Amino acid sequence: MEAGGSREREARNYLEKHQIMELLKYLTSVLLFIRPEKPREYLIAILEKLRIAKATGVAFPFFMDHSNITAMFDMMDSSKKGTISFVQYKEALKTLGLCPADEVLKDDGHAITLDKFKSEVKRMRPRALA
Amino acid sequence: MDATTAPHHIPPEMSQYGEENHIFEIMQNMLEQLLIHQPKDPILFMINHLQLDNDNVPKIVILGPPASGKTTIAMWLCKHLNSNLLTVENLIAKEFSSLAAAARKHYQINKRVPSMQLVRLIQDRVSEEDCVRRGWILDGIPETREQALMIQTVGITPRHVIVLSAPDTVLIERNLGKRIDPQTGEIYHTTFDWPSESEIQDRLIVPVGISELETAGKLLEYHRNIVRIFPSYPKILKVISADQPCVDVFYQALTYVQTNHRSNAPFTPRVLLCGPMGSGKSLQAALLAQKYSLVNVCCGQLLKEAVADKSKFGEVIQPFFEKDMAVPDSLIMKVLSERLNQQDCIQKGWVLHGFPRDLDQALMMDSLGYKPNRVFFLNVPFDSVLERLTLRRTDPITGERYHLMYKPPPTTEIQDRLLQNPKDAEEHVKFKMDLFYRNAAELEEFYGQALTINGDQDPYTVFEYIESGIINPLPQKVP
Numbered sequence: 113m114e115a116g117g118s119r120e121r122e123a124r125n126y127l128e129k130h131q132i133m134e135l136l137k138y139l140t141s142v143l144l145f146i147r148p149e150k151p152r153e154y155l156i157a158i159l160e161k162l163r164i165a166k167a168t169g170v171a172f173p174f175f176m177d178h179s180n181i182t183a184m185f186d187m188m189d190s191s192k193k194g195t196i197s198f199v200q201y202k203e204a205l206k207t208l209g210l211c212p213a214d215e216v217l218k219d220d221g222h223a224i225t226l227d228k229f230k231s232e233v234k235r236m237r238p239r240a241l242a
Numbered sequence: 243m244d245a246t247t248a249p250h251h252i253p254p255e256m257s258q259y260g261e262e263n264h265i266f267e268i269m270q271n272m273l274e275q276l277l278i279h280q281p282k283d284p285i286l287f288m289i290n291h292l293q294l295d296n297d298n299v300p301k302i303v304i305l306g307p308p309a310s311g312k313t314t315i316a317m318w319l320c321k322h323l324n325s326n327l328l329t330v331e332n333l334i335a336k337e338f339s340s341l342a343a344a345a346r347k348h349y350q351i352n353k354r355v356p357s358m359q360l361v362r363l364i365q366d367r368v369s370e371e372d373c374v375r376r377g378w379i380l381d382g383i384p385e386t387r388e389q390a391l392m393i394q395t396v397g398i399t400p401r402h403v404i405v406l407s408a409p410d411t412v413l414i415e416r417n418l419g420k421r422i423d424p425q426t427g428e429i430y431h432t433t434f435d436w437p438s439e440s441e442i443q444d445r446l447i448v449p450v451g452i453s454e455l456e457t458a459g460k461l462l463e464y465h466r467n468i469v470r471i472f473p474s475y476p477k478i479l480k481v482i483s484a485d486q487p488c489v490d491v492f493y494q495a496l497t498y499v500q501t502n503h504r505s506n507a508p509f510t511p512r513v514l515l516c517g518p519m520g521s522g523k524s525l526q527a528a529l530l531a532q533k534y535s536l537v538n539v540c541c542g543q544l545l546k547e548a549v550a551d552k553s554k555f556g557e558v559i560q561p562f563f564e565k566d567m568a569v570p571d572s573l574i575m576k577v578l579s580e581r582l583n584q585q586d587c588i589q590k591g592w593v594l595h596g597f598p599r600d601l602d603q604a605l606m607m608d609s610l611g612y613k614p615n616r617v618f619f620l621n622v623p624f625d626s627v628l629e630r631l632t633l634r635r636t637d638p639i640t641g642e643r644y645h646l647m648y649k650p651p652p653t654t655e656i657q658d659r660l661l662q663n664p665k666d667a668e669e670h671v672k673f674k675m676d677l678f679y680r681n682a683a684e685l686e687e688f689y690g691q692a693l694t695i696n697g698d699q700d701p702y703t704v705f706e707y708i709e710s711g712i713i714n715p716l717p718q719k720v721p
Contacts, residue, residue, distance in 0.1 A: 122280070123277050123280070126276075126277070126280045127277075130284045132273070132276060132284060135284075136269055136272070136273060139269070140265060140269055143259075143265055144256045144259060144260060144265070145256075147255065147256070147259045151263050151265060151268065152268070152292050152295060155268075155288075155292055156289055156292050156293060159285050159288055159289045159292070160289060162285055163285050163286065163289070166285070
């Protein structure tokens, strides 16, 4: 069923292009965590905020905020050196959904510090909202 | 970053919230709409979709052979559900539409509308405000498999499909008695559905095309087409026999349309079984626990275990047992909370029986956050209960339990030595039954969504009813 197959592929591409599944996962997690009285109104409010953030380019505390990033860094840096290896850094970006698989990150030989990690994540976030 | 060393303990409030507010279904509907329309700006689309809030509006298709009563049922459902009726006639009668005018011309010549035009008309109609807000009922569309596929391609999917069926001979005969009221468009019948007002009777006219030969011809074509439409709607189709009084057909259609389909939402059953002594609660609870790996929580058993274990609760409860007094509610609640808070109860779900027995206990349980998501009342008439309980016997030597009617002892030697538990004596049973029924009405009111089951049948039949009550979603009430 070629026609069916191509429409299915179209649908999958659409999902990936707009990162719909990540968005829906985020919305569901927020709902279950906050448990608002009126889930629909709350969802509409979040989506409106997202729209505004996209339109004006302001960074919206989307998937992660600062405390989460610090927590992630600490989890990876188990020996408390203050830096993480390049491999860990790449994996972390993939987990956050900020690093598409085909992008090649340059390994400048130095280990990544917390500040560098934070700034890289912030830099990549607006791209993720596209 | 991985969760294997410290497994996630998802708080039960989350799953309760998810179930009550149907979060899974909301997300699933949103995803479906996104995939069908694939808008350039998904966020705006999602905002609009959520604001419409039309996940639960009726989207019904009614199919059936001529003279099965489709239009009558469709009209009644429309009135009852406050929805919009779409038929071939009223689609092509639309004003101010060149598409409708072209369709009308075609209809006048060939007595049918080409599928392409019909589907476009449907698409326009369904996207109008009132259909979006209050849903739609398609009467007699799709007529063929091609139409069914075209409608699906455009993104119009019904949630319920009803197919009326009746033997051909009945239909041919019935069609001869069809009469139409030219003013309202309602269909009457000379035998089955004669209007009571004489002024309506006077203006009824005989419609064209109801002779036996013509009806037979239409039936032939219908049978050819309907067989190929069935596979298009696998899980949402229901066949209702039209060979019964229209009120019965209507009632069945209405109940079906108000049921939600089983969704894939995660669901941990928290079942409450209520019923008088001897209604079979413990047996059903044991069956449920075995089949679905739920935790069987019997209140009386829990208290006895606490006393036997000499736990700190057990020591407080023991004096009540010794004096044969009822244990106070707060104490029972504490023991119960301890059990229900354990990880296996939260994860696997539970079946509770023997508690609550009256409104106060129910309110206490509710306030502590233990809300069952399925409640069953087992109804057994008093005589059956007596029969079940007063004939119970135990063999003091082997410990085996018998029932003089349902599971008699094999030899007379055993039968001679059987003893009866004083709790099964008739006066005691009567007393307990009265106690239950005094409080039952309040409990039924408190648990509004409870399902009542006839417990006076063999245990496996009752079990099947309970199972279907748990697995199927609770029916939605018409607003």
